[in-house]
Amino acid sequence: MSVSKSVSHDGVPISIFGAIRKKYFATPTDIVVSSILAVLVLWLLANVIDWAFVKAVFGAGRRDDCLAAEGACWSVIASRWRIVLFGLYPFEEQWRSGVACLIMVIVAALSCVPYFWNGKRLLGLWLSGFAVFYVLMRGGFLGLTPVFEQNWGGLALTLFIFAAVCILGMPMAIVFALLRRSELPWISRTMGLIIDTIRSLPLLTIMFTFAIVSPFVLPDWAVGDKLYRVIVGYAIFFACYQAEIIRGGIQGLPAGQEEAAKALGMGYWHRIGYIVLPQAFRNALPPTINQIVITFKETSLVTIIGFFDVMASGRAASGTAEWSFAHVEVYCFVALIFFVFVFSLSRYGAYLERRLGVGRR
Amino acid sequence: MTEHAILIRNMNKYYGSFHALKNIDLEVKRGERIVICGPSGSGKSTLIRCINRLEEHQSGDIEVMGTMLDENVDHIDEIRREAGMVFQNFNLFPHMTILENCILAPMLVRKIDRVEAEKTAMEYLARVKIPEQASKYPGELSGGQQQRVAIARALCMKPELMLFDEPTSALDPEMISEVLDVMVGLAEDGMTMVCVTHEMGFARQVADRVVFMADGQVIEQAEPETFFENPQNERTKTFLSQVLGH
Numbered sequence: 001m002s003v004s005k006s007v008s009h010d011g012v013p014i015s016i017f018g019a020i021r022k023k024y025f026a027t028p029t030d031i032v033v034s035s036i037l038a039v040l041v042l043w044l045l046a047n048v049i050d051w052a053f054v055k056a057v058f059g060a061g062r063r064d065d066c067l068a069a070e071g072a073c074w075s076v077i078a079s080r081w082r083i084v085l086f087g088l089y090p091f092e093e094q095w096r097s098g099v100a101c102l103i104m105v106i107v108a109a110l111s112c113v114p115y116f117w118n119g120k121r122l123l124g125l126w127l128s129g130f131a132v133f134y135v136l137m138r139g140g141f142l143g144l145t146p147v148f149e150q151n152w153g154g155l156a157l158t159l160f161i162f163a164a165v166c167i168l169g170m171p172m173a174i175v176f177a178l179l180r181r182s183e184l185p186w187i188s189r190t191m192g193l194i195i196d197t198i199r200s201l202p203l204l205t206i207m208f209t210f211a212i213v214s215p216f217v218l219p220d221w222a223v224g225d226k227l228y229r230v231i232v233g234y235a236i237f238f239a240c241y242q243a244e245i246i247r248g249g250i251q252g253l254p255a256g257q258e259e260a261a262k263a264l265g266m267g268y269w270h271r272i273g274y275i276v277l278p279q280a281f282r283n284a285l286p287p288t289i290n291q292i293v294i295t296f297k298e299t300s301l302v303t304i305i306g307f308f309d310v311m312a313s314g315r316a317a318s319g320t321a322e323w324s325f326a327h328v329e330v331y332c333f334v335a336l337i338f339f340v341f342v343f344s345l346s347r348y349g350a351y352l353e354r355r356l357g358v359g360r361r
Numbered sequence: 362m363t364e365h366a367i368l369i370r371n372m373n374k375y376y377g378s379f380h381a382l383k384n385i386d387l388e389v390k391r392g393e394r395i396v397i398c399g400p401s402g403s404g405k406s407t408l409i410r411c412i413n414r415l416e417e418h419q420s421g422d423i424e425v426m427g428t429m430l431d432e433n434v435d436h437i438d439e440i441r442r443e444a445g446m447v448f449q450n451f452n453l454f455p456h457m458t459i460l461e462n463c464i465l466a467p468m469l470v471r472k473i474d475r476v477e478a479e480k481t482a483m484e485y486l487a488r489v490k491i492p493e494q495a496s497k498y499p500g501e502l503s504g505g506q507q508q509r510v511a512i513a514r515a516l517c518m519k520p521e522l523m524l525f526d527e528p529t530s531a532l533d534p535e536m537i538s539e540v541l542d543v544m545v546g547l548a549e550d551g552m553t554m555v556c557v558t559h560e561m562g563f564a565r566q567v568a569d570r571v572v573f574m575a576d577g578q579v580i581e582q583a584e585p586e587t588f589f590e591n592p593q594n595e596r597t598k599t600f601l602s603q604v605l606g607h
C-alpha cells in the first residue's frame with residue numbers, strides 16, 4: 001500500500017502513523033469523519049469475524065451443533081460441497097469432473113504465459129483443453145462410464161458453458177466484426193442490423209428461444225441437446241457484443257497501418273491476421289476482459305432454463321430439509337467461487353494492459 | 362522487359378464528384394528519378410497512391426513494370442510487390458520490432474524463409490545505418506530513425522521501383538538530412554524513384570526530371586536545371602519563389 005511508502009516533502013520517509021495522521025486526521029472535520037467511519041468499519045468487521053469464525057461451526061455433519069450455534073454453519077459446506085461443485089454428476093465418477101475443472105483452470109493459467117500469445121497457439125490450447133474436458137466429463141470411451149449432459153452440474157457445468165461460449169463466440173465475433181466493416185454496403189448493413197437486433201434483446205430471451213423454441217423451427221438433425229442450443233445462443237449473443245468491441249479496436253487504428261500493409265503487397269487475410277487484429281485486440285483489451293467477466297457471471301442465468309450450474313447446485317445443496325436453515329452459508333460459498341474466478345480474471349487483465357503497453361509507448 | 366517503369370495515359374481520378382486528377386500523362390523510365398512538387402492539395406499524394414492502387418482511378422491507363430493496373434487482383438498484387446512505398450507518417454507496425462517489421466512481408470508475400478529474410482533485413486538496416494535498433498519497437502525510435510526503417514522495410518521486398526510521399530515532411534528539421542542521405546544513396550545505386558517532396562536541394566542533386574502539379578494537373582515537367590532556372594508556367598514561377606524564396 002502506498003501509505004507505508006509515503007515520504008514527507010523533504011524526501012525523508014515518514015512513519016505509517018505519521019502518514020495516516022496527515023492523510024485522514026489533518027483537520028477537525030477530517031478527524032470527525034475518519035473516526036466515525038473507522039468505528040463503523042471496525043464494528044462491521046468484528047461482527048463478520050465473529051459470525052464467520054469465532055462462533056462458526058466447522059467440520060462435516062455437525063447439523064445439530066449448527067442449530068445451537070449463533071455463528072455461521074460451515075458444516076453445510078463440508079457436508080455438501082460436492083453438490084455445489086459437481087451437481088448431479090454420479091458420486092463415484094466425480095473425480096472426473098474435478099480433474100476436468102482443474103484442466104480448465106490450468107488452460108486458463110497457461111493462456112497467461114506469453115508463449116501462448118498468438119491466435120494459433122491460443123486456439124490450439126483452448127481447443128485441446130476443451131476436448132480433454134469434454135472427454136473426461138462425457139466418458140463413453142477409454143473405459144470411462146458415459147455420463148450424459150443432463151447429469152452435468154455445478155462448477156463443472158458453469159466452466160463448460162463459459163469455455164464453450166468463449167471458444168465459439170470469439171471467432172464468431174471476429175467474423176461479425178469483419179463483415180460489419182465490409183466494403184459492400186449490403187453486407188455491412190445486414191450484419192449491423194443483426195448485431196443491433198441481438199444486442200437489444202435480453203440474454204434470457206435468447207437462451208429461451210434457443211433452448212425451447214428453436215426445436216420447433218429447426219430440422220431434427222440440427223436440434224441437438226438443449227445444453228448445446230443454449231451455448232450456441234449464448235455464443236451468438238457474446239459474439240454480437242464482442243464484435244462491436246473488436247470493431248471499436250479496429251477503428252482506433254490509423255488508416256496508414258492497413259495502407260502500409262497493402263503497399264507491401266500483403267493480401268486481405270495477412271493484413272487482418274498480422275496487422276489489424278493484433279492491434280485491434282490490444283486497443284480493445286479492457287472492454288474484452290470486461291465482456292469475458294460478464295459472460296462468466298451471466299452463465300448463472302442458465303438455471304432458469306433448468307440447468308444445474310454452480311448457482312442452482314448451491315440452492316440444491318441447502319434445499320433439503322436437513323440443511324435449509326444454512327442457505328446463507330452456501331450462497332457465501334458460491335459467491336466466493338465466483339469472486340475467485342472474476343477477481344483473478346480482472347487482475348490478469350490489468351496486468352496484461354500494463355505489459356502490452358510496453359511495445360506501444 | 363519494357364523500357365518504362367511507369368506509364369500513365371490520360372488518367373482521371375474522382376473523389377465522389379470532385380475531380381482530383383485531370384488527364385494525367387506521365388512516363389517514368391527504368392532507373393529514372395522523378396521529383397513531384399506542387400502546392401498542397403494539388404493531387405500529388407493522390408497521383409502516387411494511384412500507382413499502387415491505394416486509390417482507384419476512374420479512367421485512363423496505368424501500367425507499372427509492364428503490368429496493367431486494372432480490376433485483376435493478381436495485377437494489383439504484382440504491382441504492389443514491385444513498387445515499394447514510403448509514407449509521410451512512416452506507418453511502421455507498432456506491435457512488432459524493427460526486425461519483424463522488415464521480415465513480415467518478405468516472408469508472407471515473397472515466401473522467403475525466416476533466416477534468409479532476417480539476413481536481408483539486417484543488410485538493409487545496416488544500409489540505413491540502424492542495425493543496432495533491430496530488436497527495438499518503433500515507438501522507441503526517433504522520427505528520422507523510424508523513417509529510415511520504413512525505407513529499409515520497403516527495400517526488403519526487393520522492389521523495382523520506390524514511391525516516396527513527402528518522406529521528410531513529418532520530421533524535425535535536424536532529422537531531415539539523415540533520411541535524405543539514405544534516399545540519395547538509393548538514387549546512386551540506380552533505383553527507379555518517384556518522390557513527392559519539397560526538398561528542392563534533393564531535387565537538384567538527384568532528380569532526372571521535376572514534375573510540377575497544380576489543381577490535379579501536371580503543369581510542367583523538365584530537367585532540374587531548366588525547371589529551376591527557367592520555369593515556363595506562371596504558376597511554377599510563383600510556387601518556386603514561395604518554396605525557394607523564404
Ligand SMILES: Nc1ncnc2c1ncn2[C@@H]1O[C@H](COP(=O)(O)OP(=O)(O)O)[C@@H](O)[C@H]1O
Pocket residue numbers: 376379381399400401402403404405406407408
Ligand atoms: N479520400 C479523399 N476523399 C475526398 N477528397 C480527397 C481525398 N483525398 C484527397 N482528397 C482531395 O483531393 C485533393 C488532392 O489531395 P492530395 O492528393 O492529398 O494533395 P497533395 O498531396 O498534393 O497535398 C485535395 O483537394 C483533397 O482535399
Ligand SMILES: [Mg+2]
Pocket residue numbers: 405406407527
Ligand atoms: Mg500529400
